[in-house]
Amino acid sequence: MHECARSPLSALDAADAPARPCATISFVPLDRLEAANVTRRLILLFALAAGLVAVCALTWALTWQAGIDALRRNAAVRGDRTAASLKSTLERYDSLPYIVGEHPLVQNVLVDPRPEWVAAANRYLEDVNRHARATTTYIIRADGMSIAASNWRDPDSFVGVDYRFRPYFLDAMQGGVGRFFGIGTISHDPGYYVSQPVRRDGKIVGVAVVKLNLEWFPGTDASEPLLVTDDHGVIFLSSVPAWKYRTVRPLPPAVVASIDATRQYASEPIAPLPASVERVLPGDADIVRMGAGIRAPRYLETRRSLGEPDWHLVTMSSIDPVLDASRNATIMTGFGYVSLCLFGFYWRMRRARVKEVMRSRAMLQKAYAMLNERVAERTADLSQANERLQREVAERTRAEAELRATQDELIQASKLAALGQMAAGITHELNQPLAALRSFSDNTRVFLERGQYAAATENLEAIGSLTERMGKIVNQLKLFVGRARPRSARAPVARALRNSLALLGKRLDGVRVDLTLTDDGAPPVPLDVDAGYPDLNAQSDDLRLEQVLINVLGNALDAVTGVPAPRIAIDVQASAATLAIGVSDNGPGIPEDVLPRLFEPFFTTKEMGQGLGLGLAISSSIARDCGGSLTASNAPEGGARFVLTLRRARADAESAARAAGL
Structure with missing residues (x-):
């Protein structure tokens, strides 16, 4: 005896349910049983198929023979009637x-x-x-x-x-x-x-x-071909006009010469019928195919001698009805055989089903009795499990309360972190305008001392513009925190480049800047930022576009610091749908391990105090909000390359006029 494990009613029963002794059971490998079943089924199918073939073949043979015999009897009756009529005429x-x-x-x-x-x-x-x-x-x-x-x-x-x-x-x-x-x-x-x-x-x-004149003879019965041949085998009476003066078999040359000498059939060509014997039957009867091809008609040909003169009467009966009858009988027999096999299979399956139902009913009754015995045992187990579940529920309730408190603390910490990011972003974005303000204020003081009031006035206006720009920067930094949707606007690219280069003018001293424009696949031409390009607009507002350009150009200036013959190349590639602004430098390039993290907030490779790592993150966010992208890579000839891609906006007449007046 072995101990049989009981399947528990729940996961908690496995540890508490005692094992029971049960009888030893011998198992036969499933693959061996399946192989035996498959072999038996194949043998049965082969036997049924062989029986079907044998029954159909026997039916075909019997029906064919019966049909041929009936055709021969009908042909004999028709031949007797025709021969009697012909012989009575000749004897008269x-x-x-x-x-x-x-x-x-x-x-x-x-x-x-x-x-x-x-x-x-x-x-x-x-x-x-x-x-x-x-x-x-x-x-x-x-x-x-x-x-x-x-x-x-x-x-x-x-x-x-x-x-x-x-x-x-x-x-x-x-x-x-x-x-x-x-x-x-x-x-x-x-x-x-x-x-x-x-x-x-x-x-x-x-x-x-x-x-x-015997031409009336074939018309007595023309339902099927009827022939009369002479002693040479030449057809001289026929119910089929095309067969007259043809031979049933090829004639020897001597016989043909004799017919020509006696001018028996005048100038009629004597040629054999296109008939081939498919099967020879006993009693002067053959199955012949008239013509070539599988669709050529086939006939049962019977022959009888007329005595004097030495003529032969040939009756031909189509065997198509015999073929149809044999085919229909075979099909019906095949269907009947298959129906009997299906009925036998259904009866066998029904018996197996009844036995299976009876066996299942006995097993169900036995299982029901065992279930009643185990209900009492499971009741105690369920009571213990219920107590444990209540304790677990209490513990989980206390853990959920602690989790809510922890979540509240995390929310407060995330708010403080967001405020820190905003303050760091404001500090980073205002550094460059403040540096420009200081430069403009120093230049204004010098112009005032020299009496150059017009230049001083222009610097003061620039200082006012920078002040307004700093206010907009503070308002626009919420895009990085709040992800607000940008306004639908057109930003002239040439003006944005001119303003960005003006803000970075002091840092650009000693750096070669090349600007090119490629419009709709045309050859590159120099880009004049002071000239008006009314149709070169990006779907963004001026401040955001300038903010991205200043950050990208600032990174390029940082990269060429200390490089002999520093150079920055700015190329604008315009297509019908997009504008791509590329900024390349001849600096050392971007390390491969830095590229994947280049646009992460607070990630920087600069020394402490030289950058917060928010410029590229903010620029990438602005580009995405405008429906574009900002990518970075290393140029094949060396240095880093940033590409800002934005949707192109065609300028209307008013915008074109305003751009032309810049």
């Missing part, structure tokens, strides 16, 4: 040439072709042909020349035509009955020729011939 006219040859007038005219006897013979043959309803009746002398015919009145009369080449003449002259189908050499109409020898005094003196 088989004795007519003999009767004609027995008439004394016919015998006399063949021996002595007197004109009056020939005329009488023509009228006799015309009368016999009309009553017998034959096509043409005529007699031929022993030398092959026709001397009388029923069509003696027609332009294409057979009288005077040589028939020595015709097989039916040769057969009759040898004492037999001639039977022949061919195309007439005079009328060019196909017909069946029956001939009998004409004897007088036991000697053959000529031949009597009857021609029958």
